[in-house]
Amino acid sequence: MGQHELHVTVNGAGRTVACDPDTPLLDVLRHDLGLSGPRFGCGLGLCGACFVLIDGQARSSCDFPAWAAEGRRVTTVEGLLDGDTLDAVQQAFIDEQAAQCGYCTSGMVVSAVALLRGNRSPTEREVREALERNLCRCGAHRRIVGAVMKAASEVDEQAR
Amino acid sequence: MSTPPPAPPPLPATLAANPVLSAWLDFTRPGVVTIFTGKVEYGQGVWTALAQVAAEELDVDLRRVRVAPVSTATSPDEGVTSGSRSIEESGSALRQACAQARHLFLAAAADRLGAAAGALGVTDGEITTGAGGTGLTYWSLAGQAGPAGGGLLDQKAGDPEPAKAPARWSVAGRSAARLDIPDKVTGRPRFLHDLALPGLLYGRVIRPPAPAASLAGLGDPPLPGGVVTVRDGSFLGVVAPSDRAAVASARAVAGAARWEEAPSLPDERDLKGFLLSAPAQVVTVDESHDEEAAAAVTRTLAAEFTRPYLAHASMAPSCAVARWDGQRVTVWSHSQGVFPLRGAIAAGLGLAAGQVTVNHVEGAGAYGHNGADDAALDAVLLARAVPGRPVRVLWSREDEMGWAPVGSAMLARLSAGLDAGGRIRTWRQDVWSNGFIGRPGSGGEPRLLAFAHLAGGQPMSPAPDGPPTGAMGSTRNAVPGYDIPDRVIVRHRLLTMPIRTSSLRSLGAFLNVFAIESFMDELAAAAGADPVEFRLAHLTDPRGRRVIEQVAHMSGWGSRAGQADGTGLGLGYARYKGTSGYCAAVARVEAETDVRVTDVWLAVDVGRVINPDGVINQVEGGAVQSASWVLRERVRFDRTRITSVNWDTYPILRFTEVPQVHVAIVPAPGQPETGAGEVAQGPVAGAIGNAVADAVGVRVRDLPLTREQVARAIEES
Numbered sequence: 001m002g003q004h005e006l007h008v009t010v011n012g013a014g015r016t017v018a019c020d021p022d023t024p025l026l027d028v029l030r031h032d033l034g035l036s037g038p039r040f041g042c043g044l045g046l047c048g049a050c051f052v053l054i055d056g057q058a059r060s061s062c063d064f065p066a067w068a069a070e071g072r073r074v075t076t077v078e079g080l081l082d083g084d085t086l087d088a089v090q091q092a093f094i095d096e097q098a099a100q101c102g103y104c105t106s107g108m109v110v111s112a113v114a115l116l117r118g119n120r121s122p123t124e125r126e127v128r129e130a131l132e133r134n135l136c137r138c139g140a141h142r143r144i145v146g147a148v149m150k151a152a153s154e155v156d157e158q159a160r
Numbered sequence: 161m162s163t164p165p166p167a168p169p170p171l172p173a174t175l176a177a178n179p180v181l182s183a184w185l186d187f188t189r190p191g192v193v194t195i196f197t198g199k200v201e202y203g204q205g206v207w208t209a210l211a212q213v214a215a216e217e218l219d220v221d222l223r224r225v226r227v228a229p230v231s232t233a234t235s236p237d238e239g240v241t242s243g244s245r246s247i248e249e250s251g252s253a254l255r256q257a258c259a260q261a262r263h264l265f266l267a268a269a270a271d272r273l274g275a276a277a278g279a280l281g282v283t284d285g286e287i288t289t290g291a292g293g294t295g296l297t298y299w300s301l302a303g304q305a306g307p308a309g310g311g312l313l314d315q316k317a318g319d320p321e322p323a324k325a326p327a328r329w330s331v332a333g334r335s336a337a338r339l340d341i342p343d344k345v346t347g348r349p350r351f352l353h354d355l356a357l358p359g360l361l362y363g364r365v366i367r368p369p370a371p372a373a374s375l376a377g378l379g380d381p382p383l384p385g386g387v388v389t390v391r392d393g394s395f396l397g398v399v400a401p402s403d404r405a406a407v408a409s410a411r412a413v414a415g416a417a418r419w420e421e422a423p424s425l426p427d428e429r430d431l432k433g434f435l436l437s438a439p440a441q442v443v444t445v446d447e448s449h450d451e452e453a454a455a456a457v458t459r460t461l462a463a464e465f466t467r468p469y470l471a472h473a474s475m476a477p478s479c480a481v482a483r484w485d486g487q488r489v490t491v492w493s494h495s496q497g498v499f500p501l502r503g504a505i506a507a508g509l510g511l512a513a514g515q516v517t518v519n520h521v522e523g524a525g526a527y528g529h530n531g532a533d534d535a536a537l538d539a540v541l542l543a544r545a546v547p548g549r550p551v552r553v554l555w556s557r558e559d560e561m562g563w564a565p566v567g568s569a570m571l572a573r574l575s576a577g578l579d580a581g582g583r584i585r586t587w588r589q590d591v592w593s594n595g596f597i598g599r600p601g602s603g604g605e606p607r608l609l610a611f612a613h614l615a616g617g618q619p620m621s622p623a624p625d626g627p628p629t630g631a632m633g634s635t636r637n638a639v640p641g642y643d644i645p646d647r648v649i650v651r652h653r654l655l656t657m658p659i660r661t662s663s664l665r666s667l668g669a670f671l672n673v674f675a676i677e678s679f680m681d682e683l684a685a686a687a688g689a690d691p692v693e694f695r696l697a698h699l700t701d702p703r704g705r706r707v708i709e710q711v712a713h714m715s716g717w718g719s720r721a722g723q724a725d726g727t728g729l730g731l732g733y734a735r736y737k738g739t740s741g742y743c744a745a746v747a748r749v750e751a752e753t754d755v756r757v758t759d760v761w762l763a764v765d766v767g768r769v770i771n772p773d774g775v776i777n778q779v780e781g782g783a784v785q786s787a788s789w790v791l792r793e794r795v796r797f798d799r800t801r802i803t804s805v806n807w808d809t810y811p812i813l814r815f816t817e818v819p820q821v822h823v824a825i826v827p828a829p830g831q832p833e834t835g836a837g838e839v840a841q842g843p844v845a846g847a848i849g850n851a852v853a854d855a856v857g858v859r860v861r862d863l864p865l866t867r868e869q870v871a872r873a874i875e876e877s
Contacts, residue, residue, distance in 0.1 A: 019404075020404075023404060027403065027404055030403075031402065031403050031404065035347070036347055036348065036349040036350075036351075036353075036354040037346070037347020037348075038347070039351070039353065039475075039476065040353065040476070040477070040554070041475055041476060041477075041557065042557040042806055042807055043556065043557055044557070044806055044807075044808075046806060046807040046808055047475065047807055049475055049476070076347060077345070077346065077347040078346065078347045081346060086345070086346065090345040090346060093341065093345045094337065094341055094342060094345060097337060097338060097341060097773055097777060099203070099338075099341050099344055099345070100203035100204065100205070100525055100777060100778075100781050101202055101203025101474075101475065101522075101523075101524045101525030101526075102203060102340065102341065102343075102344030102345075102350075103203075103344075103351065103474075103475040103476045103523075103524035103525065104475050105344045105345055106344075106345075106347045109345060125816075127815075128815040128816045129815070129816060131815040132814050132815050132816055134815070135475065135807060135812060135814065136475070137473060137474060137475045137524070137525055137527075137785070137812065138203055138475075138525040138781045138785070139780060139781030139782065139783065139784030139785045139788075139818070140777070140780070140781060141784055141815055141818045142780055142784075142818075142820065142821050143777070143780070144815075145815070
């Protein structure tokens with residue numbers, strides 16, 4: 001296992017981490033950088049619990065090798081806060097009580113933020129499609145879709 | 161002659177068993193009320209509801225209430241968090257403990273003030289008189305010596321105090337925001353998977369490849385420095401200084417292990433044959449004979465319904481941490497029952513219960529007895545190799561899907577007799593299933609996975625199924641909740657367990673209600689009656705009638721005849737366990753061979769409600785999960801191995817596939833609370849099955865209602 005120096009920007013700060021180049025990015029985020037937001041669910045990129053933004057795109061970090069993250073900008077759910085102020089999506093999840101166990105929530109929030117950055121007024125269908133790769137086992141789907149729609153209307157409002 | 165005064169009503173059971181008030185309440189931190197419960201939070205929102213109960217009864221602001229983490233060291237033993245009994249059990253106990261505490265505080269304040277206790281009130285924890293605040297508070301009074309020494313609450317609960325009437329509630333009975341959601345949307349450490357303890361080491365278990373497999377040999381793979389290998393019989397694990405090293409080492413050890421595996425699983429394509437041919441314990445769970453009714457039968461119908469094995473498939477693989485300190489071990493687990501887990505670990509290792517402490521830390525959503533307890537034993541066994549150091553064990557997704565207990569495959573065989581007027585007079589229901597009551601300690605066995613793998617370990621015996629009633633195990637809800645005079649309900653509990661089974665949300669109710677409600681529609685059709693009218697004609701319970709009438713109204717049942725081709729509406733109804741919450745559901749589907757559930761409407765009566773939004777959230781979630789079970793889910797296996805080990809092989813419903821869910825609570829403030837987490841499972845299954853039959857004109861009796869199963873039913877019709 002050759003060591004490798006990974007240079008990556010995480011939540012706005014440049015970080016250097018020594019690791020095997022094939023180490024999953026999720027492992028670097030959780031164990032080297034102490035971030036608990038991205039969560040391990042399946043290890044194969046099938047459930048969405050580990051989603052982060054990589055250069056603005058929502059994608060799984062459990063199957064994303066460290067070498068591929070070199071020079072990229074990674075944002076986790078923790079990085080969506082502005083100081084103590086929640087992102088509109090995070091606040092909407094609280095307002096709509098859009099969770100049960102909440103293990104999938106980080107990944108849901110990340111997918112929703114990515115969607116709203118590219119589409120300020122999505123239809124409900126577009127929201128569902130954007131969240132299609134995120135699994136929720138507790139059945140909080142209705143609330144999650146409602147929260148994203150609410151956040152969208154607020155983001156859109158502010159932009160006007 | 162005067163009659164003796166009536167005996168006071170009994171205390172709630174878990175308060176009677178844990179009677180010292182300070183076991184439930186603590187006022188040490190100024191301005192904070194800490195409540196202790198034995199029920200754990202796993203996303204169902206129970207802690208928020210329990211905090212509401214306490215705030216209401218004590219007259220304090222909800223924001224002052226903290227729920228103490230559940231631990232065998234500090235919490236009242238309230239058994240397992242299961243069966244939708246948390247509000248009924250812990251809520252009642254806490255309410256009564258709070259009512260008694262309030263009474264003691266007021267009496268103590270009355271003494272100090274020289275006032276009558278009856279003239280005093282409480283505002284946000286401060287004792288008040290008609291003139292306003294007194295400066296005395298719960299916190300200032302709590303330190304006052306009680307009759308048994310210690311503080312004021314270090315005394316046993318007395319005769320029950322009257323609790324506040326729901327009509328006077330201002331905190332309970334109103335929706336409250338869940339206490340745990342802010343941490344979850346910001347990614348703060350909250351789950352056991354995030355627990356950082358000083359000196360933490362990382363463990364992985366290398367499981368056998370199949371249920372019937374044993375370790376035949378182990379090579380000597382090169383491992384990174386500081387890695388410890390643990391081998392005991394067929395139990396194999398590694399402990400490493402980092403998670404990364406643990407994963408790499410587990411992979412290397414797995415590659416060096418030689419296993420002997422044997423076929424031991426039933427034929428997945430013939431579960432019916434397996435269920436009917438396996439040896440079984442046969443017991444009648446309900447019987448009522450009425451010869452006159454039986455003699456009036458002019459027409460008999462019969463049908464069989466099946467479900468496959470179903471997985472919990474929690475979003476997080478199971479996790480646990482353990483640390484040995486000399487002869488004592490401390491465990492951190494997301495188990496639903498820390499006390500039974502403590503007992504099982506102690507019994508299996510020959511320890512006294514006092515040598516084992518189990519602390520609960522939240523995991524992902526749990527829907528019954530998943531891998532949490534097994535992971536706890538794994539951590540205990542690995543930590544034994546590194547005394548003094550905490551070891552965290554995390555299961556892989558594949559082990560979670562392949563080794564956690566599952567909900568049993570089942571067959572229900574029904575027959576019923578109609579009289580000339582189209583009334584049901586007789587009903588017989590036979591249920592074949594493995595047991596559902598396989599939690600740690602059940603049947604006097606530890607029932608933790610690794611004990612079977614250790615050297616000299618015995619295979620786990622087939623799971624028990626609980627008392628033979630229509631409320632428990634595989635026969636939960638096997639007794640139809642309709643007025644039928646002549647009934648025989650029989651449980652066939654399998655005495656062989658090729659695939660390990662235990663509790664999964666609603667136990668046998670999911671299949672039994674699917675079967676009964678499907679069959680009710682078949683009987684209604686035979687009687688030439690509308691499904692809603694037919695049910696109401698056999699249901700005198702007014703609460704049951706109300707939820708059916710409400711859901712029919714919500715779903716536009718009356719205009720059902722005018723639906724487009726390829727769409728269908730179906731109804732399902734049950735009173736959970738026959739004694740608990742009422743739920744009626746209507747599903748709307750679009751179906752040819754592919755079934756899409758577009759909407760589910762539900763009306764529930766769960767008695768008094770503490771947190772209405774919490775109830776709605778639970779019912780919505782139950783409906784979506786039930787729809788996923790009905791449409792997609794099935795544990796897959798060949799004759800040797802479980803093969804549905806990740807989300808690609810065990811698909812669940814996704815965002816574009818889940819129905820719109822519409823929930824109404826039918827108020828019943830005068831009725832005791834019943835819990836809401838499981839009421840939807842059966843009725844939604846029945847509703848979807850009936851809607852599919854309505855849409856395609858063919859009855860599909862084998863779950864899941866996949867394209868293949870629907871096509872087969874059409875072919876066979």
